[in-house]
Amino acid sequence: MKIVGLTGGIGSGKTTVAGFFKEMGIPVYIADEAGKRLMSTSEEIREKIIGLFGEKAYKDNQPERKFIASKVFNDQEMLAKLNQIIHPAVARDFEQWHRKQSSEYVIYEAAILFETGGYKKCDFSILVKAPQKLRIDRLKKRDNSSKEEIQQRMNNQWSDEKKSKLADFIINNEDLEHTKQQVEHIHFEILKAGKNS
Structure with missing residues (x-):
């Protein structure tokens, strides 16, 4: 059974993406x-x-x-x-x-998957990205955090640019419908890879 790492900067929408995988019957572990x-x-x-x-x-x-x-x-x-x-x-x-678990693969969702080297234990890794302004807006609504607090938390994580070099798949999470389509595409790619291995 394959392990697929799912990560993204704070406010990128990892939880939303994890929810789409769950809807397709894939077990999700949130670190x-x-x-x-x-x-x-x-x-x-x-x-x-x-x-x-x-x-x-x-x-x-x-x-x-x-x-x-x-x-x-x-x-x-x-x-x-x-x-x-x-x-x-x-x-x-x-x-x-x-x-x-007994599915074809599982999702391991972790905020600092690349920073800790956790991605090395995964068969594939997915990076969720979103523009910084959108991420800050989401976090202000979700946590009532100030822009300074959010910036501080973002500074503790690697940049998307750095993480992109290590990711097997990248999801741009700006529009929910498009995000769902990207998740479905990745789901089939992983299943295909499982059959070919």
């Missing part, structure tokens, strides 16, 4: 959601995060996400340390999930 779930449920992760950020990182056994975010957004070293706690746990969780 960010898994990371959040594991931060809430794994005792080992909780202890490691408290060890990194102190007792304020958790309240009533639940992660204080705003506090943690404030510690990592301007500190690349702290962000890397947090990722070293979360990413191996997510990788193990994905492996368990993957073994239970």
Whole structure:
């Protein structure tokens, strides 16, 4: 069973694209959601995060996400340390999930698929792109974030140009109908590749 990595910059519309794959019956694993779930449920992760950020990182056994975010957004070293706690746990969780699936392929959706080298474990990778202005508008509506906060988060990710060089497929997500057509085309290309391999 093939693993197809799905990624894109913040606000590009990865979740929308993942939804289109789901509609076609393809199982989707969302790494960010898994990371959040594991931060809430794994005792080992909780202890490691408290060890990194102190007792304020958790309240009533639940992660204080705003506090943690404030510690990592301007500190690349702290962000890397947090990722070293979360990413191996997510990788193990994905492996368990993957073994239970029975489709031709699965989608592994991760915000920093290329930055972490995660794409090397995938048979194919898909990059979702959208113009920066559209991405900023979407995020302002979705998160009530300021332009400065959004820019800061974008700066923690690689540029689309850099990611495009590594992607097998690129989806330009500006018009929903066109995006859906692109997803269908990629779906058939992956199925075709599966039959030929």
